[in-house]
Amino acid sequence: MRRTALLAVVAVAAAAVAAVGWAVTAPRPLAEGALPAGWTPEEADAANGARLLALGGCVGCHAAPDAEGEARRVLSGGRRFETEFGTFLAPNISPHPEAGIGGWSARDFASAMLRGVSPEGAHYYPAFPWPSYSRMAVGDVLDLWAHLRTLPADPTPSAPHEIGFPWNLRAGIGVWKALNLHPEPVISGLSGEAERGRVLAEGIGHCAECHTPRGPLGGAELDRWMAGGPNPDGPGKIPDVTPAALSWSSSDIAYYLETGFTPDFDSVGGSMVEVVRGTSRLPPEDREAIAAYLKALPPIE
Amino acid sequence: MRRLAALSFALALAAPGLAPAEEVVVPDLDDPITLRMTSMKQVGAGMKAFGQMAKGEIEFDAPLARMSLRAMIASASGYAGLFPDGSEEGHETTAAPAIWTDRDGFEASLAEFVADLHVAVQSPPVDRAALAPLMQTLGGDCKACHEDYRIKKN
Numbered sequence: 001m002r003r004t005a006l007l008a009v010v011a012v013a014a015a016a017v018a019a020v021g022w023a024v025t026a027p028r029p030l031a032e033g034a035l036p037a038g039w040t041p042e043e044a045d046a047a048n049g050a051r052l053l054a055l056g057g058c059v060g061c062h063a064a065p066d067a068e069g070e071a072r073r074v075l076s077g078g079r080r081f082e083t084e085f086g087t088f089l090a091p092n093i094s095p096h097p098e099a100g101i102g103g104w105s106a107r108d109f110a111s112a113m114l115r116g117v118s119p120e121g122a123h124y125y126p127a128f129p130w131p132s133y134s135r136m137a138v139g140d141v142l143d144l145w146a147h148l149r150t151l152p153a154d155p156t157p158s159a160p161h162e163i164g165f166p167w168n169l170r171a172g173i174g175v176w177k178a179l180n181l182h183p184e185p186v187i188s189g190l191s192g193e194a195e196r197g198r199v200l201a202e203g204i205g206h207c208a209e210c211h212t213p214r215g216p217l218g219g220a221e222l223d224r225w226m227a228g229g230p231n232p233d234g235p236g237k238i239p240d241v242t243p244a245a246l247s248w249s250s251s252d253i254a255y256y257l258e259t260g261f262t263p264d265f266d267s268v269g270g271s272m273v274e275v276v277r278g279t280s281r282l283p284p285e286d287r288e289a290i291a292a293y294l295k296a297l298p299p300i301e
Numbered sequence: 302m303r304r305l306a307a308l309s310f311a312l313a314l315a316a317p318g319l320a321p322a323e324e325v326v327v328p329d330l331d332d333p334i335t336l337r338m339t340s341m342k343q344v345g346a347g348m349k350a351f352g353q354m355a356k357g358e359i360e361f362d363a364p365l366a367r368m369s370l371r372a373m374i375a376s377a378s379g380y381a382g383l384f385p386d387g388s389e390e391g392h393e394t395t396a397a398p399a400i401w402t403d404r405d406g407f408e409a410s411l412a413e414f415v416a417d418l419h420v421a422v423q424s425p426p427v428d429r430a431a432l433a434p435l436m437q438t439l440g441g442d443c444k445a446c447h448e449d450y451r452i453k454k455n
Binding site for chain 2: 266
């Protein structure tokens with residue numbers, strides 16, 4: 001009885017939110033004019049696209065589970081992410097026209113990355129880290145798009161997420177998005193190397209998705225930026241990487257991102273191994289820029 | 302056990318505000334968790350000697366390279382026995398539950414590390430240039446095992 005009453009209250013609240021908040025929470029694809037006029041993939045910077053793919057760790061989530069070697073170029077999806085809200089399954093983002101994203105336009109892709117909106121106009125769950133990607137430059141998104149289109153197509157259909165009520169109501173994501181979409185820099189006022197690092201770390205690198213703790217509804221707590229917290233995807237904790245806890249030098253940080261070795265020659269573990277697989281492929285100046293950004297973060301105990 | 306905790310605490314207090322150059326784990330012969338921590342640190346120390354030579358922070362030293370490999374293989378050969386049932390928790394262990402739920406995978410991962418070390422012991426690095434590929438191989442083994450069988454706690 002009490003449960004029914006509770007459900008009724010939730011339903012009424014949801015209806016109220018939908019009625020009042022539709023204007024605030026409707027999916028907003030990128031405007032037509034946001035892309036450079038007449039842009040074609042041939043204009044893209046292929047090396048930049050490959051670099052962004054590495055730093056973004058797209059492969060870590062979207063390759064088939066346990067894929068190794070050449071199979072890691074096939075982004076057919078299927079990896080499972082168990083969270084407190086349910087299990088998310090990474091979709092096929094290979095260039096296959098039906099199973100993957102081969103039928104998308106550049107604007108569809110940019111809307112997915114920068115706005116968290118699908119080509120059909122639905123909100124994506126933030127398991128796909130669009131809150132970070134929304135901080136990317138349009139040109140970088142297009143370079144990444146062009147690079148993804150050069151990878152092998154795969155016909156494996158994407159599997160649906162396994163999400164229960166009320167998290168399966170996608171309208172709720174619109175409310176969440178109104179609260180948590182912050183395309184502007186989180187750490188402002190940086191310049192030079194640290195600012196270049198900010199662009200990489202706060203955007204495609206999506207470091208904060210794990211290294212910043214989340215509030216009760218799963219949004220990043222911006223006032224505890226990069227201060228660590230519980231692992232969102234398994235046992236253990238994610239470390240604080242602000243200068244309050246991370247005493248390594250800039251070159252120590254850059255070396256860790258290259259080799260996975262800490263200054264004590266302990267080695268990287270857990271999901272950070274996949275991150276280092278990507279950062280080890282970056283040009284050295286990108287690792288140095290990320291290190292400069294971490295050193296410039298406000299220290300948070 | 303309590304004495305050990307007190308000792309670690311005292312060590313932490315001894316150097317306020319200083320990042321310790323080496324973390325010290327006091328091994329307790331009756332406690333596999335402290336033994337495996339000590340053993341892992343031994344491998345870390347060997348890798349550190351390699352790393353310092355590879356980066357040019359210290360001169361290449363062939364006997365040091367050989368000794369480091371010997372220390373690493375001696376430690377690594379004993380790893381599998383240091384994770385018995387009942388040692389899942391304690392001393393802030395960063396051993397992942399997967400070690401006990403996927404024992405075969407864990408031991409296969411260890412075996413690869415020992416096999417690579419065995420090859421290296423038989424043909425140890427003779428100059429600085431030989432360190433980079435070796436560190437890549439051995440570091441790859443560290444990462445592969447730590448990816449699945451280790452968790453962060455702090």
